[in-house]
Amino acid sequence: MPADKHILLVDDYEVNQVVAKRHLESVGYKVDVAVDGSKAIEAFERASYDLILMDLEMPVMDGWESTRIIRSLESATVSCRSNRVPIIAMSGHVIEDDAASYQQAGMDDSMAKPIERAILLEVAQKWLKKPATEVLDAASSSRPLSGESRKEQDARPIDLAKAIEEFMGDGDAVRQLLHEFVCTGSKQITTIEQAMSSADYEQIRLEAHALRGGAANLTAYPLAESCAGMEEAAGRPEPDGLPPLLESLKNEFNRLTEYVDQTDSGSGSAG
Numbered sequence: 001m002p003a004d005k006h007i008l009l010v011d012d013y014e015v016n017q018v019v020a021k022r023h024l025e026s027v028g029y030k031v032d033v034a035v036d037g038s039k040a041i042e043a044f045e046r047a048s049y050d051l052i053l054m055d056l057e058m059p060v061m062d063g064w065e066s067t068r069i070i071r072s073l074e075s076a077t078v079s080c081r082s083n084r085v086p087i088i089a090m091s092g093h094v095i096e097d098d099a100a101s102y103q104q105a106g107m108d109d110s111m112a113k114p115i116e117r118a119i120l121l122e123v124a125q126k127w128l129k130k131p132a133t134e135v136l137d138a139a140s141s142s143r144p145l146s147g148e149s150r151k152e153q154d155a156r157p158i159d160l161a162k163a164i165e166e167f168m169g170d171g172d173a174v175r176q177l178l179h180e181f182v183c184t185g186s187k188q189i190t191t192i193e194q195a196m197s198s199a200d201y202e203q204i205r206l207e208a209h210a211l212r213g214g215a216a217n218l219t220a221y222p223l224a225e226s227c228a229g230m231e232e233a234a235g236r237p238e239p240d241g242l243p244p245l246l247e248s249l250k251n252e253f254n255r256l257t258e259y260v261d262q263t264d265s266g267s268g269s270a271g
Helices: 014-025 037-046 063-075 096-104 117-128 132-138 147-154 160-166 171-197 201-217 221-234 242-265
Strands: 006-010 030-034 051-055 087-091 109-112
Touching: 006 014, 006 037, 014 030, 014 117, 014 171, 014 201, 030 037, 037 051, 037 063, 051 063, 051 117, 063 087, 096 109, 109 117, 160 171, 171 201, 171 242, 201 221, 201 242, 221 242
Parallel strands: 006 030, 006 051, 051 087, 087 109
Antiparallel strands: none
């Protein structure tokens, strides 16, 4: 399948990059990755893109500012109307009421994170006008778990079966990504602990936000929920209750780590 459409994916977290890039490339899109808004602008000035997927919350420069600069650069060209690239906001906090804010910032559409394969490909198809049959043929339809399987899955730190399904059955790729996530996540938790000792609440919020996104993309939903609680608390005008939230986050992270190790040793299960 020819890579006739060129996409710029802007996200600061490696797990999110790998997941989205793999999904898009599986149906023939060419994908470049930028790790923050400033790198996105550099990429935009170097190459021509048919679509930009823009994470909103990133270090160095966020998606809001990056989008405004890209639109300003487009406006400086003579043929700005024909060259206007669609920009899709990606956020863990997307709600319908935000639509006007995205449009005012110069974005054309929005997509909630964690990114699911079928939704990602549907949005890409919508804005790139790729034949829908190609996208639908490539996207696997999800089958709900039985009641017994769902009950069993709820007790686990990750929905490994769903993660593998999202990766079109490539369990080895999922396990490799899980190992990378556990390694990165361990460092992030250390950073959160250090930020706790110095009362750097913004750093706590940013690390919890990034960890939440990676966990959710890998279907580690209990960990993602713990991270969300930490992120929300750290973002309050007067943060409180952080120590027990950190303990909950660490407990869920340890459960995930143990499950990944058990799965590798053959005593775990994909569900």
